Amino acid sequence: MAILQDEQLLLVRQTYRGETLWTFPGGGRLEGETPASAAVREVKAETNLETRVVRLLYTGPRTRGSGTYYCYYGKILGGKLRLGTDPELPESAQELHEVRWWPIELLTEHPEVSFILSALCG
Template identity: 30%
Template structure:
């Protein structure tokens, strides 16, 4: 299995009610995720998160701390993924889809429904609305702290 790092960003609307989600084109069916994707060689997870959000949604974001870290095996792809999800804030840009072959739709989704798509376990239901974070530290320096 190949180890893959993935970075996602949790973004709320102005009313803090809805979460920005992207509908990805899958091989068999489409599926929703937070905006984000794989970390490229030589890139930090922070840089990947900001780049992926821009590529998938057209939006510019600034990051807060880490919302969750999770791990999964994707046997069909041969990937062992470590997933870093940041809290973020939209600071510019406009919603647009640069890669229609990958992204079908960018949409605002009710937070509790979004939780189902981002695999928050039932015992942590409501976590998305708490917006708790831990610091993101790079080379001993706190880059992003709690919002």
């Protein structure tokens, strides 16, 4: 989910299939879950923020893994920003490493963010 606040985007640094990168908060769907409700749930799990989906920004093939990639524009409803942890994983195996706000101008060349920026800000 792309969350824009004060000309900054919220990103998480995570390890996925051996690759560590900065990406939008989000993840896979649970059985019976819509892509939008999965986005809200994943943002809460990864950032401790309550959000709502405003609109769909992009849908297309995933660049990592298989399936369809959905990116929504979301608004914060509440919560205090804090990096989430997976209670089923030991500390040494946690996939999330950092969460922070990034100024948009630093993300224009970011492979995942750059194509979303035109839909978000255009």
